[in-house]
Amino acid sequence: MKFIRLSVLLFTASLLINSCVKQDPTAPPSTANYDPNLPVQATIKNIATMGLNMNIASSRIMGDTTISGIVVANDKSGNIYKQIMIEDDSKAGVVVYMDKTYLYSDFPVGRKVYVKLKGLTLTNYKGLPEIVFTADAAGNTTGIPSGLIGTYVIKASYPNVVPVEEVSIIDIKSNPNKYLNTLVKITGVQFDGTSNNVPYAQASSIASGTSRTIEDCSHTASVVMYNSGYASFQSLTTPKGNGTLYCICSQYVSTVQLLLRDTSDVQFTGPRCP
Amino acid sequence: MIDFDTIKKGLLIVFMLVGINTYAQSGKYATVKGRILNKTTKEPFTDVHISIATFDVGASPEGFFEIEKVPFGEQKLIITGFKIKSDTTTVNVNSEKTELGDVYVNAKESSADGTDIPTINLEENAVQNEENTTTTTESSSGFYVADNDPFLFTASVVFGPFHFRPRGYDNGDVHINGIPMQNLESGYASIGQVGGLNDVLRSREFTYGLKPSEFSFGSVKGSTNINATAADQREGTSISYYNSNTAYRNRVMVTHNSGIQKSGWAYSLSGSHRWAQEGYVPGTFYNGYSFYGSVSKVTKKGQLNLTAYAAPTTRGKASAEVDEVYDLTNTHYFNSNWGYQNGEKRNSNVASSFQPAIIANYIYKPNENTRWNTSFGYEFGKYQNSGIDFYNGYSPFPTYYKNLPSYYLNGVTTPNPIAQAALIAQYKAHPELLQIQWDNLYNDNLTNFETIYNVNGVAGQNVTGKRSIYVVSNSVDNMSKFTFNTNITHVVSDKVTVNGGLDVTSQTDEYYKELKDLMGGDFFVNYNQFAAQTSLGNPNYVQNDLNHPNKLIKVGDKYGYDYTLRALKANLWGQALYSHEQFDFFVAAQGGILSFNREGMMKNGLFPDNSLGTSPTQSFTNYRVKGGITYKINPKNSVYINAGYFNDAPRIDYTYISDRTRDFIVNNPSSNQTKTMEAGYLFHSSFFNSRLTGYVTDNVNSTIIKRFFNDDPDIQSFVNYVMTGVNTRSIGTEFSATAKITKEISATAIAAVGQSFYTDNPTVSIYQDNIPSMTPTSRQVFIKNYYLGVGPQSIYSLGLKYSPKNYWHVNVDFNFMDRNYVEVNPDRRTQLAADMVDSGSTQWNKIFSQEKLASAFTMDISGGKSFNLSKYIKKLNHRTLLSINGGIYNLLNNQNIKSTGYEQLRFDFLNNNPDKFPNKYAYAYGINYHVTIALRF
Numbered sequence A: 001m002k003f004i005r006l007s008v009l010l011f012t013a014s015l016l017i018n019s020c021v022k023q024d025p026t027a028p029p030s031t032a033n034y035d036p037n038l039p040v041q042a043t044i045k046n047i048a049t050m051g052l053n054m055n056i057a058s059s060r061i062m063g064d065t066t067i068s069g070i071v072v073a074n075d076k077s078g079n080i081y082k083q084i085m086i087e088d089d090s091k092a093g094v095v096v097y098m099d100k101t102y103l104y105s106d107f108p109v110g111r112k113v114y115v116k117l118k119g120l121t122l123t124n125y126k127g128l129p130e131i132v133f134t135a136d137a138a139g140n141t142t143g144i145p146s147g148l149i150g151t152y153v154i155k156a157s158y159p160n161v162v163p164v165e166e167v168s169i170i171d172i173k174s175n176p177n178k179y180l181n182t183l184v185k186i187t188g189v190q191f192d193g194t195s196n197n198v199p200y201a202q203a204s205s206i207a208s209g210t211s212r213t214i215e216d217c218s219h220t221a222s223v224v225m226y227n228s229g230y231a232s233f234q235s236l237t238t239p240k241g242n243g244t245l246y247c248i249c250s251q252y253v254s255t256v257q258l259l260l261r262d263t264s265d266v267q268f269t270g271p272r273c274p
Numbered sequence B: 001m002i003d004f005d006t007i008k009k010g011l012l013i014v015f016m017l018v019g020i021n022t023y024a025q026s027g028k029y030a031t032v033k034g035r036i037l038n039k040t041t042k043e044p045f046t047d048v049h050i051s052i053a054t055f056d057v058g059a060s061p062e063g064f065f066e067i068e069k070v071p072f073g074e075q076k077l078i079i080t081g082f083k084i085k086s087d088t089t090t091v092n093v094n095s096e097k098t099e100l101g102d103v104y105v106n107a108k109e110s111s112a113d114g115t116d117i118p119t120i121n122l123e124e125n126a127v128q129n130e131e132n133t134t135t136t137t138e139s140s141s142g143f144y145v146a147d148n149d150p151f152l153f154t155a156s157v158v159f160g161p162f163h164f165r166p167r168g169y170d171n172g173d174v175h176i177n178g179i180p181m182q183n184l185e186s187g188y189a190s191i192g193q194v195g196g197l198n199d200v201l202r203s204r205e206f207t208y209g210l211k212p213s214e215f216s217f218g219s220v221k222g223s224t225n226i227n228a229t230a231a232d233q234r235e236g237t238s239i240s241y242y243n244s245n246t247a248y249r250n251r252v253m254v255t256h257n258s259g260i261q262k263s264g265w266a267y268s269l270s271g272s273h274r275w276a277q278e279g280y281v282p283g284t285f286y287n288g289y290s291f292y293g294s295v296s297k298v299t300k301k302g303q304l305n306l307t308a309y310a311a312p313t314t315r316g317k318a319s320a321e322v323d324e325v326y327d328l329t330n331t332h333y334f335n336s337n338w339g340y341q342n343g344e345k346r347n348s349n350v351a352s353s354f355q356p357a358i359i360a361n362y363i364y365k366p367n368e369n370t371r372w373n374t375s376f377g378y379e380f381g382k383y384q385n386s387g388i389d390f391y392n393g394y395s396p397f398p399t400y401y402k403n404l405p406s407y408y409l410n411g412v413t414t415p416n417p418i419a420q421a422a423l424i425a426q427y428k429a430h431p432e433l434l435q436i437q438w439d440n441l442y443n444d445n446l447t448n449f450e451t452i453y454n455v456n457g458v459a460g461q462n463v464t465g466k467r468s469i470y471v472v473s474n475s476v477d478n479m480s481k482f483t484f485n486t487n488i489t490h491v492v493s494d495k496v497t498v499n500g501g502l503d504v505t506s507q508t509d510e511y512y513k514e515l516k517d518l519m520g521g522d523f524f525v526n527y528n529q530f531a532a533q534t535s536l537g538n539p540n541y542v543q544n545d546l547n548h549p550n551k552l553i554k555v556g557d558k559y560g561y562d563y564t565l566r567a568l569k570a571n572l573w574g575q576a577l578y579s580h581e582q583f584d585f586f587v588a589a590q591g592g593i594l595s596f597n598r599e600g601m602m603k604n605g606l607f608p609d610n611s612l613g614t615s616p617t618q619s620f621t622n623y624r625v626k627g628g629i630t631y632k633i634n635p636k637n638s639v640y641i642n643a644g645y646f647n648d649a650p651r652i653d654y655t656y657i658s659d660r661t662r663d664f665i666v667n668n669p670s671s672n673q674t675k676t677m678e679a680g681y682l683f684h685s686s687f688f689n690s691r692l693t694g695y696v697t698d699n700v701n702s703t704i705i706k707r708f709f710n711d712d713p714d715i716q717s718f719v720n721y722v723m724t725g726v727n728t729r730s731i732g733t734e735f736s737a738t739a740k741i742t743k744e745i746s747a748t749a750i751a752a753v754g755q756s757f758y759t760d761n762p763t764v765s766i767y768q769d770n771i772p773s774m775t776p777t778s779r780q781v782f783i784k785n786y787y788l789g790v791g792p793q794s795i796y797s798l799g800l801k802y803s804p805k806n807y808w809h810v811n812v813d814f815n816f817m818d819r820n821y822v823e824v825n826p827d828r829r830t831q832l833a834a835d836m837v838d839s840g841s842t843q844w845n846k847i848f849s850q851e852k853l854a855s856a857f858t859m860d861i862s863g864g865k866s867f868n869l870s871k872y873i874k875k876l877n878h879r880t881l882l883s884i885n886g887g888i889y890n891l892l893n894n895q896n897i898k899s900t901g902y903e904q905l906r907f908d909f910l911n912n913n914p915d916k917f918p919n920k921y922a923y924a925y926g927i928n929y930h931v932t933i934a935l936r937f
Helices: A002-017 A044-052 A146-152 A169-174 B150-157 B323-329 B407-411 B417-429 B438-446 B529-534 B842-848
Strands: A059-061 A066-073 A083-087 A093-099 A112-116 A121-125 A128-132 A153-155 A165-167 A183-191 A209-216 A222-228 A242-252 A255-259 B029-038 B048-052 B055-058 B064-071 B073-081 B087-093 B097-105 B174-176 B204-208 B222-226 B236-244 B250-257 B265-276 B286-298 B302-310 B313-316 B338-341 B344-347 B350-354 B357-367 B370-390 B449-452 B463-466 B470-491 B496-517 B558-579 B583-600 B618-634 B637-648 B672-684 B688-710 B717-740 B745-758 B763-768 B777-780 B792-802 B808-821 B856-868 B881-889 B898-902 B920-923 B928-936
Touching: A044 A066, A044 A093, A044 A121, A044 A128, A066 A093, A083 A112, A093 A146, A112 A146, A128 A242, A146 A153, A146 B417, A165 A169, A169 A183, A169 A209, A169 A222, A222 A242, B029 B048, B029 B073, B029 B087, B048 B064, B055 B064, B064 B073, B073 B097, B087 B097, B150 B717, B150 B745, B150 B792, B323 B417, B323 B920, B338 B438, B370 B496, B407 B417, B438 B470, B808 B898
Parallel strands: A093 A128, A165 A183, A222 A255, B029 B097, B174 B222
Antiparallel strands: A059 A121, A066 A083, A066 A112, A083 A093, A112 A153, A121 A128, A183 A209, A183 A242, A209 A222, A242 A255, B029 B064, B048 B055, B048 B073, B073 B087, B204 B222, B236 B250, B236 B928, B250 B265, B265 B286, B286 B302, B286 B313, B302 B357, B313 B350, B338 B344, B350 B370, B357 B370, B370 B470, B449 B463, B470 B496, B496 B558, B558 B583, B583 B618, B618 B637, B637 B672, B672 B688, B688 B717, B717 B745, B717 B763, B745 B792, B763 B777, B792 B808, B808 B856, B856 B881, B881 B928, B898 B920
């Protein structure tokens, strides 16, 4: 009897230890090198031109076309909001507007993306070609809802070389449409007399954004730099010196303006131009 | 005489020893006869075990026993049984035919033979409320099961899963071997600490309401003392297997109890494993082990016990959702806490607890009239909850309101029906998008290369790597608790009994956040996300710990917050009971102190002067008094009335405005007062028993803090919503009746109809966690006459039991519940919430009305059968019993019962649209079952 009792006990005790301890699954593999190689039917230049050829505030719903490009700017610093700019070999850029914050985590600068345009809307938003979800007759736009982004914007490989074109202020002011939504490099520039040694932007409680002015060293040309009051660098002080500027070329109605991705784009390490 | 029994209302067990002569003669043998009866019902028990000298026998179904060849002289008679409280008495065997007559013993206030104590079925709240991080719900309701009280049995077993709370009360008074189990910070006893130990927790003393209890002063709800010593366990071995489709699917349990040996020693061992790869709700899992060991030494005048137990448990939780999500996914058991990672389901909200306890207690019985118990307890260990934490990232929670279709209707300035329709179609076709996208979150971390400058505050120490945007972290409570309790019961005379005691608890809890998984990244940084968003300009604000600025956090590191609460509580109480022929009176009083302080281990950048180090000690002096009268009109009818007045300290975590970040205390913290009264009528006869009770309890001057994340673009922070001067009332009636219709059929009816509601319009002070200001925004909230969210406030049940002989029975229960109100968001009952909204308009009514969840009807069936295997296999011990018990609940498979609901604490003050943040709900299980097969020998 004792033996039976003991063996039954031991048997059951072994059942106790028999376990199916739940472990966390293993880490998923990186998809950074993955490229779905979707067929591409148009260049960004085709799309951007189509957008610029429309009147401001007009829009069109796109057909079954896919484009691809490299992310050249995103919302990481908060200076750009809910948008990324993509650029392809046609050296044109377009805004993709998504109704989601912190897009940088999915779309770091240098990531290749495919955009399936079918069902999306191309609009001329105050002079800027943008891919949005919907646009109404008055030109008000809605970004791609977060739950639909994965359907329209397909992530591909990362990192890739980020295209950048070296230009002058005169180049972009004389032919802005060529450079809209692309990353450009401008050398020998500085913040002008009233824009240097001040915060990049006023606090968001005062203004949603502030225009500062960039000028070339000979004071012959200048261009607006628009900084958001919500940018993480809003309170930092603009440098006094001159140097190289990386920025996104943008436009608000008829005003050409430059957008920073972050202050690391402002490499004004030289002395102030006299 | 030694009895292991506790003494109720001054009544000692009296053994009637009949026909004993006074001389003893050695060398002779006698036959000892007697009958064991239930002291209360005067009816025999089944399964009683009697041992004397070297013999042991079982009693007949009528309770009779007979033992031959018992040597003359003083002999110990030990009575044990599954349904009774073990008892030992000394008998003088001095006649060849020693007739003991009827021996009365008390029934264990625990489950009937073979049934499963429902304790384990009432898990700690399975659904978390992500917003109100500090609200603990009725995690202790499982302690309040008493199967000799049909009302409480049904209330907890049938309606517990629907979050019914008797009288709307929450706190209780739970002791194990004399040690109070309540956490000093919250006041709750956690059932998780003893989960899976059903076999050894069956012996209970239980009082409901204000009735006197002999081991403590008690609470408004009553008190429970679980006698979990080796000496309390019925001798034998039990092996059982339980299967269910609820929180866990399997349980194996083994228990071996020595019973009290002739040497006076007893030991007991129990272990169990509960598990489910996936519970009733998708993505939930369960893995719990339980261990228990106890040793007792019974001496002539006392009993020394040493008991230890632990229940390491890990379980994945379910989420509460808005109805829109349940509609999109077409199931009421949708759970957004999990998602696929590398093809496998992973739950982000995992609760794990391992808080073992060691209890030593000594019961001293110098004479028949005195029982003195002294206990020392030590509990320690961690309770942790995991969740996804993120910095500079989009909400990883897939059912975040901005992801849902309704956002494009209620959340935006210009509604966009196209986007709304597209999202509805998307989620209906791809409900998997509403689960956590683990793979995507990992890949976001893998591509986020960043350089952190001046790591740990060391200039020039810069680190570049993959900075995790998303991590999994644990909120940890590391507890250490010493408890001393002593209580004494002394029967002064046949009319007067006195009780009293002292308990002292010293508890230390360290709370911190601990990084559990970097999710593919190299490090996380100890920054405050919310300060980062609103406190530009002061680089210190973002630092969670100024003494280690820019600290890189790796797996196992503490971050975010780290502080310790130390509390000391001591109470002295006394009670006197006077029993007259027709009247019983009692009075009881308690006085004590609670003192506590906070010690911060991090110097928070927002509160550098109020976060690090030890804060001044807060002390409160408290007292409680209660008393009552019972009038026994005649043996069948009695009435009673009890009343009490309590002055209690505020909850510790409701005294600090935000104990995680700083030591600021609420304005003028003060004790709250409870005035309570209950009265009842009892009818008792051999075929019909009934009880009708009324109660009213007013609680005044309470402080309640609700803490939640406020998504308002202007706030974007955790917010501490401090309500002071909160008054509530619970008033209602309870009814229960049991009737023996035939010898084999009995019926039980119970009902409870109550109202628990706010009785004033308190002031609210709102403190944000992301700005250093101490000046709150204050406003009045108009919550007077709104109901509290305390589960269904009306319940009705009718049960029929058929139990013929031959050890089997079947029950059918018909249950109805109603008036389950959602807990209100007080901020939605302010002038601001309806600013510019026309009074009396539809929108106005929608803002101010309180939702009542739909009423529900359910039907349950349960039953069981026991086989005495020795009848079939003669070789087996005569006590070898095989029992099968089980039940099917919610037989009609009603999957539309909302068991809980609450208003979100966020509100759309911009457009005053209550639909922007609609109510969240959890649904009760549809048809579910459990079955237990147990072998005892």
